[in-house]
Amino acid sequence: MKKIELKKFTLGYALTKEQIEYYNTYGFIHFEDFLSEQQVDAIIHSAEKLQDEWISKDIKQVNGIPIKYGYDENKKKIVQRFVFTNKYSNEIREFVQHPQLNALKVLMPRGARIGENEKDGAVLNHYVNVPDSSYKQLGWHTDSARDIFYGKKIQQFINIGLYLDDSSEVNGGLRVLPGTHKQNIFSMLFRKLYFLNNQDDKNEIVIRAKKGDLVIHDGRMWHRVAPSPFFGEKSRRRVIYVPLLAGRYQPKDQNSKTPLYHYFHKLAG
Ligand SMILES: O=C(O)CCC(=O)C(=O)O
Ligand SMILES: [Fe+2]
Numbered sequence: 001m002k003k004i005e006l007k008k009f010t011l012g013y014a015l016t017k018e019q020i021e022y023y024n025t026y027g028f029i030h031f032e033d034f035l036s037e038q039q040v041d042a043i044i045h046s047a048e049k050l051q052d053e054w055i056s057k058d059i060k061q062v063n064g065i066p067i068k069y070g071y072d073e074n075k076k077k078i079v080q081r082f083v084f085t086n087k088y089s090n091e092i093r094e095f096v097q098h099p100q101l102n103a104l105k106v107l108m109p110r111g112a113r114i115g116e117n118e119k120d121g122a123v124l125n126h127y128v129n130v131p132d133s134s135y136k137q138l139g140w141h142t143d144s145a146r147d148i149f150y151g152k153k154i155q156q157f158i159n160i161g162l163y164l165d166d167s168s169e170v171n172g173g174l175r176v177l178p179g180t181h182k183q184n185i186f187s188m189l190f191r192k193l194y195f196l197n198n199q200d201d202k203n204e205i206v207i208r209a210k211k212g213d214l215v216i217h218d219g220r221m222w223h224r225v226a227p228s229p230f231f232g233e234k235s236r237r238r239v240i241y242v243p244l245l246a247g248r249y250q251p252k253d254q255n256s257k258t259p260l261y262h263y264f265h266k267l268a269g
Contacts, residue, residue: 004178004205008032011214014103023107027181027221030207034214035095040164044238046089047124051079062087064256065120070135072128073232080128080135084121084252086242095162096122096242104216107158108246114160115243117251119146122242124164127172129228129235136235137172137227139195142180142188144219149260154185155247157219164238168208171237172228174215175204181218188220198224219243 004026009019011031023029035043053059054067055077061067068081086093096114105112115121129136147154167173183191204224207215217223228235 006030006205008213011100011103013100015106020106023216023218026178028176028178028207028215028217030209031214031216032210033212034100035162035212037212039091039095040162040212043089043091043095043162043240044164046091047079047082047085047238050082050085050088054079054082061258063121063252063254064258065252066258066262068135070128070133071130073130078126078128079124080126082124082126085124085240086116086122092122092124092240095240101160101244104158104160104244108244109156110246112244112246113249115157115245117253118245118249119243119252121252122240124238124240125225127225127228127235127237128233129172129231131231137198138225139198140192140201140222140224141194142220142222143217144188145194146259148189154188154220155245157246158216158244159219160242160244161215161217162240162242163209163211163213163215164240165236166210167237167239169206169226170228170230171235172226173237174207174209174239175201175224175226176207176217177201177203177222178205179221181221183220191222198226200226216244 008030011034019029059067062084065083067079067083070078070080072078086096096116101114127136143159144154209215
């Protein structure tokens with residue numbers, strides 16, 4: 001693969017030829033300033049309200065997908081992995097239904113749609129490094145490996161990430177291996193040990209993003225979230241992910257079973 005030229009773009013109502021080529025070459029693309037600071041603050045506020053509700057009602061899962069709890073630097077119980085947030089927060093629903101996200105469909109096979117009712121819906125990850133934290137990092141993986149755990153054929157999909165905090169080496173940051181979305185199935189399965197490996201890679205790229213930015217990646221690309229070298233507030237990193245899917249519509253509801261994959265995911269932290 002040719003050497004990467006890290007670039008940031010602006011998302012309009014249609015992708016430019018350059019944006020399409022960049023994404024197809026590297027397997028990810030970074031759009032700056034998608035939402036304003038005020039819009040992101042409203043999202044954070046709604047997630048905090050949801051967190052209080054889930055904690056007080058001791059909600060363990062939504063549509064079969066476990067919710068991950070932990071503690072912040074003040075020993076306050078927090079939700080570290082919310083799922084299907086678009087079903088509970090108007091602000092997050094508005095984000096996933098943002099008309100400009102339709103521009104991304106050109107990168108997918110026909111029939112692409114935002115996964116409002118599929119997979120884990122809109123996930124909100126909240127990483128914070130505290131002593132004994134169980135969710136301060138996420139080892140190397142591809143998101144598409146889930147399809148294999150589910151015994152399904154790998155379907156191309158895009159993970160759309162919205163940054164709720166600035167993100168860089170300071171709070172760990174997303175690290176990607178550009179171009180690995182084009183690998184064969186063997187490399188997808190065995191390039192690295194899933195989740196248990198969180199070592200630096202000489203080819204990894206740190207994504208440096210600002211609050212309100214959008215970074216999207218191909219589900220087949222290898223990536224990880226590195227641990228922050230700091231504790232507490234300085235290590236905080238919140239990101240929302242929502243999938244863009246094609247293929248058969250597979251909605252979840254309150255009767256959906258917990259996929260096996262999630263037992264394995266527990267090893268990840
Ligand atoms: O937090 C991130 O930016 C990445 C999270 C991730 O890779 C995942 O949840 O699958
Ligand atoms: Fe991931």
